[in-house]
Amino acid sequence: MKDDSGHNIGVDGQKFSASIHGSLKCNDCHADVKDYPHPDHPAPVQCATCHSEEQDKLKGSVHADGKEHPCTSCHGDAHAIFPKADPRSAVYPLNVPATCGKCHGDSGEGRKHGLPSVLPNYMDSIHGFALSKEGLLVAANCQSCHGSHGILSHTNPASPTFKANIPKACGSCHAKIDMDYEDGAHGKAIAAGKMKAPVCTDCHTAHAILQPTESAFRMQSTPICGSCHKDKLSTYRDTFHSQLGSLGGYVETARCWDCHGAHKILPASDPSSPIAPANLVVTCGRCHAGANASFVHYQPHANAHDRKLNPALYFVRLFMNLLLASVLTFFVIHTILWLVRARYDQIKKKSAEGDHHA
Amino acid sequence: MPDSVQTTRTSAPEQATGNRHFARFTAAQRTMHAVLFSTFLGLAATGLPLRFSESIWARGLAKFVGGFGAILFFHKFCAIALTIAFLVHLKDIFQRALVKHEKGVFWGVTSMVANWKDVKDIFAHMRWFIGLGQRPKFDRYAYWEKFDYWAVFWGMIVIGFSGYAMWFAPFFAHFLPGWALNAVLVIHSEEGLLAILFIFSIHFVNTHLRPDSFPMDMVIFTGVESEEEFKHKRPLEYQRMVAEGKLDSRLAEKPQKWFVNFSRIVGFLAISVGIILLILTLTAYFG
Numbered sequence A: 001m002k003d004d005s006g007h008n009i010g011v012d013g014q015k016f017s018a019s020i021h022g023s024l025k026c027n028d029c030h031a032d033v034k035d036y037p038h039p040d041h042p043a044p045v046q047c048a049t050c051h052s053e054e055q056d057k058l059k060g061s062v063h064a065d066g067k068e069h070p071c072t073s074c075h076g077d078a079h080a081i082f083p084k085a086d087p088r089s090a091v092y093p094l095n096v097p098a099t100c101g102k103c104h105g106d107s108g109e110g111r112k113h114g115l116p117s118v119l120p121n122y123m124d125s126i127h128g129f130a131l132s133k134e135g136l137l138v139a140a141n142c143q144s145c146h147g148s149h150g151i152l153s154h155t156n157p158a159s160p161t162f163k164a165n166i167p168k169a170c171g172s173c174h175a176k177i178d179m180d181y182e183d184g185a186h187g188k189a190i191a192a193g194k195m196k197a198p199v200c201t202d203c204h205t206a207h208a209i210l211q212p213t214e215s216a217f218r219m220q221s222t223p224i225c226g227s228c229h230k231d232k233l234s235t236y237r238d239t240f241h242s243q244l245g246s247l248g249g250y251v252e253t254a255r256c257w258d259c260h261g262a263h264k265i266l267p268a269s270d271p272s273s274p275i276a277p278a279n280l281v282v283t284c285g286r287c288h289a290g291a292n293a294s295f296v297h298y299q300p301h302a303n304a305h306d307r308k309l310n311p312a313l314y315f316v317r318l319f320m321n322l323l324l325a326s327v328l329t330f331f332v333i334h335t336i337l338w339l340v341r342a343r344y345d346q347i348k349k350k351s352a353e354g355d356h357h358a
Numbered sequence B: 001m002p003d004s005v006q007t008t009r010t011s012a013p014e015q016a017t018g019n020r021h022f023a024r025f026t027a028a029q030r031t032m033h034a035v036l037f038s039t040f041l042g043l044a045a046t047g048l049p050l051r052f053s054e055s056i057w058a059r060g061l062a063k064f065v066g067g068f069g070a071i072l073f074f075h076k077f078c079a080i081a082l083t084i085a086f087l088v089h090l091k092d093i094f095q096r097a098l099v100k101h102e103k104g105v106f107w108g109v110t111s112m113v114a115n116w117k118d119v120k121d122i123f124a125h126m127r128w129f130i131g132l133g134q135r136p137k138f139d140r141y142a143y144w145e146k147f148d149y150w151a152v153f154w155g156m157i158v159i160g161f162s163g164y165a166m167w168f169a170p171f172f173a174h175f176l177p178g179w180a181l182n183a184v185l186v187i188h189s190e191e192g193l194l195a196i197l198f199i200f201s202i203h204f205v206n207t208h209l210r211p212d213s214f215p216m217d218m219v220i221f222t223g224v225e226s227e228e229e230f231k232h233k234r235p236l237e238y239q240r241m242v243a244e245g246k247l248d249s250r251l252a253e254k255p256q257k258w259f260v261n262f263s264r265i266v267g268f269l270a271i272s273v274g275i276i277l278l279i280l281t282l283t284a285y286f287g
Helices: A013-018 A052-059 A071-075 A093-104 A109-113 A119-123 A126-132 A142-146 A163-171 A175-183 A185-191 A200-204 A215-226 A230-237 A240-246 A256-260 A277-285 A311-357 B002-009 B012-016 B027-051 B058-065 B068-099 B116-129 B143-167 B178-209 B227-233 B235-244 B257-286
Strands: B021-023 B224-226
Touching (some): A071 A093, A093 A109, A093 A126, A093 A142, A119 A126, A163 A175, A163 A185, A163 A200, A175 A185, A215 A240, A311 B116, A311 B178, B021 B227, B027 B058, B027 B068, B027 B178, B068 B143, B116 B143, B143 B178, B178 B257, B224 B227, B227 B235
Antiparallel strands (some): B021 B224
């Protein structure tokens, strides 16, 4: 059923009566439609008449522009709105990613506003898998972190996705990890207002969160730590741990957090740190069976170019470099001269033989 | 009578042109070289992806070698094989010198140990390179051959020891200082790199690709060389053999054609793999 201008004005009565608004009369919402024939241009329905609290929140949010973000853009068909605990609802936890993804996916409106496409990242994440594969209602969906009506930009200090608030946002599910994090060096730095310190999303990313024991995450985790700890990354790169680890397959080779811990990261001077001298035998021994007190004198971040810090290693490297350079330099010159001379003699001999025969 | 011995060994036309063959290496020595170069290629192919793990080809090569999990296994497997070969060689030397009382193992013209003549030969050879003198006459082992031998000898001790120290680090930690556990990786990888660069460029050219032997010196595969080659490459040894009347005892059969061809294929394969690894090393080093 269509009106003169071609708008669909038919309502599925059965569906509507099953919906959460099924007990309402048409003109409870369409308040200006009282007689027949109807007014030429009926006024837009004001959801806020009843849902004023949601409306207030929405007004302060990133979706405040009511024209671009009418209530139905998330809640779906106005005549078939179901409570969020109903699987038929567009905002039922299992349906939330698809609903938000209409705009925040590869081809969504969000791209026009310069926003990244986050739906594919989420769907491939550990949260996305839990939701789409296992149907875990407790798995984080979009609104678990961003909220629903009052979504704020991550630059807004009141937003749960503002950097300083992220540990608490993640901690609302991952409570124990949040506690560990708050006790660690990074958590303390954030609490002290040092905003360069990482929060959960700096290492785990916001949307494409991987299972940390997976090789893909183990492969990407080291450069993430190294983006701040540059000197430690470069010295780590010189070690066998890194060499074998970079090749990918040996996921079990030590990465940063295998030794330093992941969330409760503490300096070696703290006796409860896994890298505190007294704990090294246990920490190294997790991979190296038979690790002993002298074994843990190995320096996982030694710098062979630092004469003051690692003098013995510095001179060993220098000796090896000089040996390599001198042997090769001598023999390259020796061999090139020899090649030229031997070829010269060979040609001379051949032409002499040729003359002789002629 | 020497000639009668020779007739039974070589065909008549060859004898007429003086194309006799003489033994240089025993079967055991040739086998040792084969074990050495095949395990060395294996060690290089599995070691380089680790040494240059950040380079673009490291993962690909690691995969080619048999996947990430296989790379250490093959490296250790080749290491054990080479260690055994090294120990067998040591046993041979001491058996020859101390049990069989063979002369000239540790000293003299037939020994691998460098002597004063080698020093003179280096300078004379280089004077010849630039046209300032006669080409020196070499005996059984020339100075660059002795260098190759000792480079491998020293290399196996250094690379082997540092490799085992990493493999069994907790055990070695009982008697090595802490910094040594860091140093062994530097030593292992730099000495390994030197070995790879040296063998795949200098040794290949000096021994196989130089005009006198181009494209490959087959003597390490067949064990024998022609009289002409013998005279040209090692005139002093040849003269000594003649003077001592031992030349005929070195006479050998010309190697069979199928064996020469087979050796060529194996040799070229080894050289090709070596050159590919050399190119990869250089791209990683300067890339």
